Amino acid sequence: MLENLSKQSPKILVVGDFMVDNYIWSACERISPEAPVLIAKSLKQDKRLGGAANVYANLANLKARVFALGVVGDDEAGEFLKKNLKGVLLTQKGRKTPLKTRILAHNQQVLRLDEEDSSKIRLEDELITNFNTIAKDFEAIVLSDYGKGVLSKKVCQALISKANALNIPILIDPKGSDYSKYQNATLLTPNKKEALEALKFKDLDGENLKLGIKKLKEDVNLKYSIITLSEDGIALFDEDLHRISAKALEVYDVTGAGDSVIAVLAFCLACGVDILKACELANEAAAVVVSKIGSASVSFEEIKSLNLSTFEKKIKSKEELVALLENLKDKKIVFTNGCFDIVHFGHLSYLEKAKKLGDILIIGLNSNASVKRLKGESRPINGAYERACMLGAFYFVDFVCIFEEDTPLELIKTLKPDVLVKGADYEGKEVVGSELVKEVRLLEFQQGFSTTSLIEKIRRN
Numbered sequence: 001m002l003e004n005l006s007k008q009s010p011k012i013l014v015v016g017d018f019m020v021d022n023y024i025w026s027a028c029e030r031i032s033p034e035a036p037v038l039i040a041k042s043l044k045q046d047k048r049l050g051g052a053a054n055v056y057a058n059l060a061n062l063k064a065r066v067f068a069l070g071v072v073g074d075d076e077a078g079e080f081l082k083k084n085l086k087g088v089l090l091t092q093k094g095r096k097t098p099l100k101t102r103i104l105a106h107n108q109q110v111l112r113l114d115e116e117d118s119s120k121i122r123l124e125d126e127l128i129t130n131f132n133t134i135a136k137d138f139e140a141i142v143l144s145d146y147g148k149g150v151l152s153k154k155v156c157q158a159l160i161s162k163a164n165a166l167n168i169p170i171l172i173d174p175k176g177s178d179y180s181k182y183q184n185a186t187l188l189t190p191n192k193k194e195a196l197e198a199l200k201f202k203d204l205d206g207e208n209l210k211l212g213i214k215k216l217k218e219d220v221n222l223k224y225s226i227i228t229l230s231e232d233g234i235a236l237f238d239e240d241l242h243r244i245s246a247k248a249l250e251v252y253d254v255t256g257a258g259d260s261v262i263a264v265l266a267f268c269l270a271c272g273v274d275i276l277k278a279c280e281l282a283n284e285a286a287a288v289v290v291s292k293i294g295s296a297s298v299s300f301e302e303i304k305s306l307n308l309s310t311f312e313k314k315i316k317s318k319e320e321l322v323a324l325l326e327n328l329k330d331k332k333i334v335f336t337n338g339c340f341d342i343v344h345f346g347h348l349s350y351l352e353k354a355k356k357l358g359d360i361l362i363i364g365l366n367s368n369a370s371v372k373r374l375k376g377e378s379r380p381i382n383g384a385y386e387r388a389c390m391l392g393a394f395y396f397v398d399f400v401c402i403f404e405e406d407t408p409l410e411l412i413k414t415l416k417p418d419v420l421v422k423g424a425d426y427e428g429k430e431v432v433g434s435e436l437v438k439e440v441r442l443l444e445f446q447q448g449f450s451t452t453s454l455i456e457k458i459r460r461n
Contacts, residue, residue, distance in 0.1 A: 001277065006300040010270035011065040011137060015127075015159060016144030016151055016173075018070045018089065019051030019098035019116075020077040025329065028105040040105055043329060047080055050100060051259075052144035054297070055173070056085055058263035058285075059142075061297040064270070067138070069130060071121045071150050073097040088130050090123050098148050106330060120149045128158045135162050140270035142262055143185075145175040153181035160184050169223075169269045173262045174198075179220050186269070187224040188216065189262050195227045204229075213237040224275050228261055234283045242276055244283045260285045260298045311392030315385075316399050318414055321362065324399070325415065328360060335417035335437075337364035337408040339371045341380045343390045346445050353443050354421040355396035362399045362415065363391055364408040373406055407432045 026040035049057045052070060059066040068087030072078035073095035081097065082089050098116035102109050121127070127150070135141065141163050145151040156172075160183070163170035169186040177197040182188055192204055199212045204227070214237050217225035225237040236242040261282040268278035285298045316324065325333065334357050340347060355361040365388055371380040380387065388400045403411045412420065412433035420437040424444045434440045 001273075002281075002300050002304050005267070005271060005273070005281075006063070008267075008271050009063050009065050010139045010267060011067070012059050012266050012270055013067050013069060013135065013138040013141045014052055014056045014059065014087075014144060015069045015131065015141065016052030016055070017098060017146035017148035018049075018053045018056075018068065018072060018081050018085065019100065019146065019148070020053070020080055021048045021050035022046075022099060022101040023048065024101065024103045026103060026105050027330065028110075038105065038110065040103060040110070049081070049084060051098060051146045051148070052142075053081060053085060054259040055142055055144045055263050058260050058297040059267060061299050062263065062267050063300075064267055067134070069127065069134070071095070071123050071127060073117065077115075088134075090126055090130070092121060092123055095121070098146070107327065116148060118148050120152050124152060124155050127155060131159055132162055135159075135168065136166055138168060140266040141168055141170045142266045143170065143172040143182075144259070144262070145173060147175035151175075151181075156181040157183065169266070171262055171266050171269070173258055179216070182220055184221050185223075187222055187226055187265070187275075188220065189226050189228060189258060189265065190216075191228045191258060192230060192232075209235055209243075210237070210241045213241065226265075226279065228258065228286070234261070234279050234286075236276060236279045238275060242279070244276075244279050257286045257289045260289045264298070264303075311389050314392035314397060314399050315388045316401055318401060318403070318411060321399060321401055321415055331360050332358035332419065333415070333417040334358035334361045334419045334421060335364065335408075335412060335415065336361075336421040337366070337403075337411075339366045339375065339380060340387050340391055341371065341375075341382060343387070348394070350423065350443055350445060351391075351394060352396050354441075357419050357421065357441055360398045361396060362401060362417065363397060364411045365391065365400055365402045366406075367402050367404045370404055370406055409433050412436050 024045045025043045027043055028038040028040050030039050032039050056066050056068050068085040068089060071090045071092050072081055074091050074093050075097050077097035077099045078091060096115060096117040101113040103111040143151055160170055164184060172182050172185050172188050174182055174188050174190050179198050190198060195212060196204060199215060201208055201212050204212050213225045213227050213235055217237055227235045229235055233243060233245045264282040264285045265278050268281060281303060284303045288298045288302045334354055336354050365384060368380055368384050384402050388402060391397050391400050401411060409432050413436060417437055419439045419441055420431060420433055421441050421443060422431050424442045426442055431440050
């Protein structure tokens with residue numbers, strides 16, 4: 001299923017409240033003498049797509065052909081969205097584009113500042129006209145409602161009516177407690193808290209879950225009724241209730257999980273995937289996103305990795321490592337490399353020592369072709385994937401990256417580790433990449449252990 005979906009590129013339209021998420025990463029080491037507050041030293045700042053724009057980012061990451069339709073203000077945040085989204089973003093003069101600034105210290109969010117105008121837009125008719133002109137070109141439509149004034153009742157009903165006339169699924173991430181404006185949509189994706197507010201129920205436990213989700217389906221005249229249940233997964237009601245259990249992952253940040261859910265659902269329905277299977281994949285997408293920090297998007301490769309073993313998950317491409325290290329700026333990165341053809345006690349001792357030199361240990365692993373060039377046609381004994389899995393099985397190894405070149409120079413240039421580790425036999429020799437790191441450490445090997453000697457011993461016996 002995932003293999004097939006990853007080859008698809010449906011055309012999907014996102015309409016709603018497009019926002020900008022601004023992240024200020026900082027370090028806090030002391031308390032202010034002026035007041036009992038933390039002093040944060042800014043390390044870096046970056047802007048990301050938020051709200052409906054994060055749904056767009058998720059769909060783009062899934063390789064959908066995605067198009068945006070919305071209203072922004074004539075300000076810097078609005079210009080940022082126009083530069084980073086393909087579509088029609090109408091400009092309403094004097095309106096403030098929603099901007100959320102989050103201040104993080106040591107990967108923990110300590111403060112959020114919101115700048116926004118949540119009043120109803122003045123460009124309802126222009127938005128509807130644009131929608132009616134382009135809607136026929138899409139295979140699914142997402143309305144991402146963050147309550148910032150774009151998706152009024154008039155707009156929602158006009159868009160739903162047109163989508164239904166064209167027989168195009170229209171999925172809505174709702175806001176507020178009055179769901180009447182979403183009448184006749186294909187589905188809604190409220191979370192548990194939102195569903196409780198809309199239903200006026202005290203809880204959604206036991207039988208109440210079935211009663212509530214069925215009531216939403218009937219009251220709003222939905223094709224499917226869905227409630228996301230956070231750590232309890234997703235509930236779906238079509239002809240009966242289905243519960244999809246959550247994947248057990250460590251939760252770092254729930255920001256954007258709902259955006260990933262509706263993005264995967266829209267992608268799947270656009271490709272004709274059964275709704276139950278679509279919910280299962282959306283549930284796995286949410287598990288991936290909550291394990292990241294900040295507004296995040298998900299890919300089918302990441303969803304697929306949920307079902308990999310622990311050691312397989314440590315095998316990363318150069319591009320994946322770059323993205324991971326962006327959120328690990330405060331960690332000391334240690335790098336070493338080698339063929340590691342037949343892993344033995346000498347390797348075990350060497351790598352454990354290397355890990356103690358920092359926080360994250362990354363191993364650059366020579367590919368099969370690279371090993372052949374370095375060691376001869378009879379090597380490697382074990383393939384690159386098998387060697388990577390063996391290394392990943394060690395608790396002190398964080399990531400393994402296979403490289404094709406004879407040396408890890410390009411990998412070191414890209415990853416920019418703090419510490420470069422090699423064996424003590426490099427004493428007095430040039431260490432490739434030494435000029436690119438803060439520190440080079442040479443570690444003693446355990447005597448009497450080497451892959452070559454092991455191979456010779458096996459051959460003699």
